[in-house]
Amino acid sequence: MANKHxxxxxxxxxxxxxxxxMAEELTRAGLNVVAIERGPWVETSVDFPPSVDTDELRWDxxxxxxxxxxxxxxxxRNSAKQKALPTRDWNLNEMGNNVGGAGTxxxxxxxxxxxFDFQPYSMTMKRYGAGQIARGLILQDWGVTYDDLxxxxxxxxxxxxxxxKAGVLNGxxxxxxxxxxxxxxxxxxxxxxxxLRLTDLFNTAAKSxxxxxFMVPAGQASAAYTNPLGVRMGPCTYCGYCLYYGCGNFSKxxxxxCVIPALMQRSNFSVLTDSAVIRANLAPDGKTAxxxxxxxxxxxxxxxxxxxxxxxxxxxxxxRLLLLSKIxxxxxxxxxxxxxxxxxxxxxxxGANLFFENEYLNTFIGAGALSQQIDxxxxxxxxHTGLGFIGGAxxxxxxxxARPIGNADFLPPGSPRWGKGWKExxxxxxxxxxxxxxxxxxxxxxxxxxxxxxxxxxxHGLPLLRLTYDYNENDRRxxxxxxxxxxxxxxxxGATIVQxxxxxxxxxxxxxxxxxxxxxxxxxxxxxxxxxxxRYQQSWDVHNVFVLGxxxxxxxxxYNPTGTIGALTLWTAQAVREQYLSRRGPLxxx
Amino acid sequence: MQRRExxxxxxxLAASASLPxxxxxxxxxxxxxxxxxxxxxxLPLAPPGSLAYFTQxxxxxxxxxxxxxxxxxxxxxxxxxxxxxxxxxxxxxxxYGSAATMYRLGRFIKGTPEQGTQSPLTPAxxxxxxxAALEKHCQATFGKGFAQLSGEQQDALLFxxxxxxxxxxxxxxxxxxxxxxxxxxxxxxxxxxxYGGNRGMASWKMIGFPGAQYDFRGLLGxxxxxxxxxxxxxxxxSL
Numbered sequence: 140m141a142n143k144h145x146x147x148x149x150x151x152x153x154x155x156x157x158x159x160x161m162a163e164e165l166t167r168a169g170l171n172v173v174a175i176e177r178g179p180w181v182e183t184s185v186d187f188p189p190s191v192d193t194d195e196l197r198w199d200x201x202x203x204x205x206x207x208x209x210x211x212x213x214x215x216r217n218s219a220k221q222k223a224l225p226t227r228d229w230n231l232n233e234m235g236n237n238v239g240g241a242g243t244x245x246x247x248x249x250x251x252x253x254x255f256d257f258q259p260y261s262m263t264m265k266r267y268g269a270g271q272i273a274r275g276l277i278l279q280d281w282g283v284t285y286d287d288l289x290x291x292x293x294x295x296x297x298x299x300x301x302x303x304k305a306g307v308l309n310g311x312x313x314x315x316x317x318x319x320x321x322x323x324x325x326x327x328x329x330x331x332x333x334x335l336r337l338t339d340l341f342n343t344a345a346k347s348x349x350x351x352x353f354m355v356p357a358g359q360a361s362a363a364y365t366n367p368l369g370v371r372m373g374p375c376t377y378c379g380y381c382l383y384y385g386c387g388n389f390s391k392x393x394x395x396x397c398v399i400p401a402l403m404q405r406s407n408f409s410v411l412t413d414s415a416v417i418r419a420n421l422a423p424d425g426k427t428a429x430x431x432x433x434x435x436x437x438x439x440x441x442x443x444x445x446x447x448x449x450x451x452x453x454x455x456x457x458x459r460l461l462l463l464s465k466i467x468x469x470x471x472x473x474x475x476x477x478x479x480x481x482x483x484x485x486x487x488x489x490g491a492n493l494f495f496e497n498e499y500l501n502t503f504i505g506a507g508a509l510s511q512q513i514d515x516x517x518x519x520x521x522x523h524t525g526l527g528f529i530g531g532a533x534x535x536x537x538x539x540x541a542r543p544i545g546n547a548d549f550l551p552p553g554s555p556r557w558g559k560g561w562k563e564x565x566x567x568x569x570x571x572x573x574x575x576x577x578x579x580x581x582x583x584x585x586x587x588x589x590x591x592x593x594x595x596x597x598x599h600g601l602p603l604l605r606l607t608y609d610y611n612e613n614d615r616r617x618x619x620x621x622x623x624x625x626x627x628x629x630x631x632x633g634a635t636i637v638q639x640x641x642x643x644x645x646x647x648x649x650x651x652x653x654x655x656x657x658x659x660x661x662x663x664x665x666x667x668x669x670x671x672x673x674r675y676q677q678s679w680d681v682h683n684v685f686v687l688g689x690x691x692x693x694x695x696x697x698y699n700p701t702g703t704i705g706a707l708t709l710w711t712a713q714a715v716r717e718q719y720l721s722r723r724g725p726l727x728x729x
Numbered sequence: 730m731q732r733r734e735x736x737x738x739x740x741x742l743a744a745s746a747s748l749p750x751x752x753x754x755x756x757x758x759x760x761x762x763x764x765x766x767x768x769x770x771x772l773p774l775a776p777p778g779s780l781a782y783f784t785q786x787x788x789x790x791x792x793x794x795x796x797x798x799x800x801x802x803x804x805x806x807x808x809x810x811x812x813x814x815x816x817x818x819x820x821x822x823x824x825y826g827s828a829a830t831m832y833r834l835g836r837f838i839k840g841t842p843e844q845g846t847q848s849p850l851t852p853a854x855x856x857x858x859x860x861a862a863l864e865k866h867c868q869a870t871f872g873k874g875f876a877q878l879s880g881e882q883q884d885a886l887l888f889x890x891x892x893x894x895x896x897x898x899x900x901x902x903x904x905x906x907x908x909x910x911x912x913x914x915x916x917x918x919x920x921x922x923x924y925g926g927n928r929g930m931a932s933w934k935m936i937g938f939p940g941a942q943y944d945f946r947g948l949l950g951x952x953x954x955x956x957x958x959x960x961x962x963x964x965x966x967s968l
Contacts, residue, residue, distance in 0.1 A: 179754075180754060180756050180761060182760060182761065182762045184762055184764075185762060185763070185766045185767055185768055186768045187768075188767060189943040190767065190941075190963065191767055191768055191769065191770075192943070193921075193940070193941035193942070193943055193963065194770060194921055194923075194941070194963060195919075195920060195921070196916060196920035196921060196924055197770050200916060200920070201825060201830075202830070207829070207830035207831070208830060208831055208832035209828075209829065209830050209831055209832055209833065212832045215843075215844060216841075216844070217841065217843055221840075221841065222838070222840070224838060224840040224844045224847055225832050225834075225835060225847075226832070226844070226845060227831050227832040227833070227845065227846055227847065228831055228832075228845060228846055229830070230845070238756075333949045333950075334952075335949075335952055336952040336953040339952055339953075374946075376943060376944040376945060376946055377944075377945040377946060377949065378942065378943045378944060378945060379945075380943075387943070388943075399760070400760065403756070403757070403758070403759055403760050404759070406757075406758065408757060409755050409756065409757035410755070410756050410757070411754070411755055411756075412754045412756060413754065498953065499953055499954055499955050499956070500953075501948075501952075501953075501954075501956060503938055503939060504945040504948060504949075541938075542938075543919035543920075543932060543933065543936060543938050544915060544916055544919045544920060547915050547919060556891070556911065557797075557798040557799065557887075557911060557914075558797070558798065558799075558800060558884070559800055559802055561799075562799065562800075562802065562804050562805065562935065563804070565936060566804055566935055566936050566937075569936040569937060569938065570936075570937060594835060594836070595834065595835045596834065596835070597834075598834070646841075646843050647843065648842070648843035648844075648845065649843075649845065650843075650845045
């Protein structure tokens, strides 16, 4: 290979939340770090100031900040008996395409997972026994516990400027917070966002049913804030341009607003933009990586040698990079052996659509994470005996910022889709329609996995990732249960029409935007036979490769993933700084 | 940290004689930022009244469709009067029309509904092919073009397209054609007027959407009240 850069101490593939947090930790430890980002540099004042940001067609409808399928997509089929075909248009696999990654366009729900979510196997066995676990379900502990991650969640929340209210603080249940959450060592750095009409209605209804509603922790600064890296955030203006948009106010938590300004001051950091990493290169013995190869804008191949390789691209891209690099053993669904691509999973989502009669919900005012939720039916917060499933969902309403094009089909059942009748229905519904969103836990299944497609390739001639996935029986039962609970809350909120919704009722499709929380495929764990990574997100096979992101999750929680992705990154960074740098090798004996 | 005072140096790679310079920007030592620059949306440079992609006949058909899909009434002007056909013309002339973001490699094989579109047509091609077939059908059946039919006849055709029951030949996926037209007409009616539709912010006034507003802090605490905010758009009215 002719084109070769000088060796770096660490190369970071993908500069989103994981990549930027890892780079911040490693540069602070004195390492020379090069990040390689597939998308361009973006700058708040140029790329999404208020006069550019407020454009639904451009950013939401046309998804202008996301990685186009023309550049990279995946193929999909519901079962191994079908032929997978490419997902050609915008779909729920929403990858970032800029410095900041998906962290630039996310909605901002900044959760911690519950203690159960990290130990679903041992806790289910202890409380219910093996009979509770549906056939074929992959249920395994992560090898890291909530208590291990607590300080890192705390650090992430302080870096991101999260607005919320503690529910359990140093062992004490706090009024107004989530009483089911894992114990916290400190309060959120900022108080919750202001409640709006929709969240008021939910709060009152949920309390009337004996539930425990609370404001969702939001990656929108409820007040001016300076984070521990010395970066300033401005107060959120409730404009509602969050999900799919950048933030022109420096209010939404993002790598761009919270981490990169500090990182870019460090002389031992640089980022190569518009450059697509295609693989890690391995030493002849296959035990270490020597760096990565990437393709620049002009199609030139370059090598960036490094002592440490960090994959911190989108979940699916991490798995694809492992497969293209031939790191780890690919999963074979016939023999149920191998690990790379195993335990791929999505999220079961159900809930209810609500139509009120005489409301002014004004949900064009809002923020990506301006939400009320109950956790009474999430994780293992309720007794599942006799229910035939494990898990549940966080049940929430969100005043995300209603937008005219996006809401045009959000009408009472039976409404006309065009003509005078549509205009009348839409004019009424724009102020009167709302959704209850049950964001479910999901557990992966032996039949669902990721591998490389045998036919379809990207523009570089490299195979696309192939998804074989459908909802499993546990998903369907749990989603049905949550749908019923959501309908009950909707009625208590006073809606005149309450229509249950359930994405897990039919087959999965990447075009059914249940959520965009795709996970797994390169999971962490305690046993190299069932995980790609050890408990520090270090490859079992190639010890200087670390893989960060939701690809590490063996199961999905009833929450958005970003807070956990951030905490896991900081947990891994600590292990690299305190253990790996002085003793290069596996941090856990296989 | 003073964000605006960050050094903004773009270090070009020192290219030695044997190596080509990487065509990647190496960003380091600060945040590159030029005051006064803004990433404005790409708008096709077609003068008002001209067409960027459609023929006049196609433009007239789409206008007639917009009139039926979003008729004028007490709530608002029609989709046609709001400029939906102009909006679609501009969209089809740009990256959207040429499916610039879509994956278009490999074999196009019909799949399951869950696998979504596998059509080799771009949106611009779908309009051209579909409108020609529709026009041929109208001439053969009624002896007139779609735009010349009565409103009732046009509605009946649109319903048949929506149901997928109108046969326009083996090459036209009529339901997909209808869905594309409906979606684009809605986009033209509901998007910012900067893109050529939603004249006078007619749709935003209809549904009560305040448009390109960026700060609602002054309205917090008025939960559940009618706010009657005068909408604003990205169109520069300052000149």
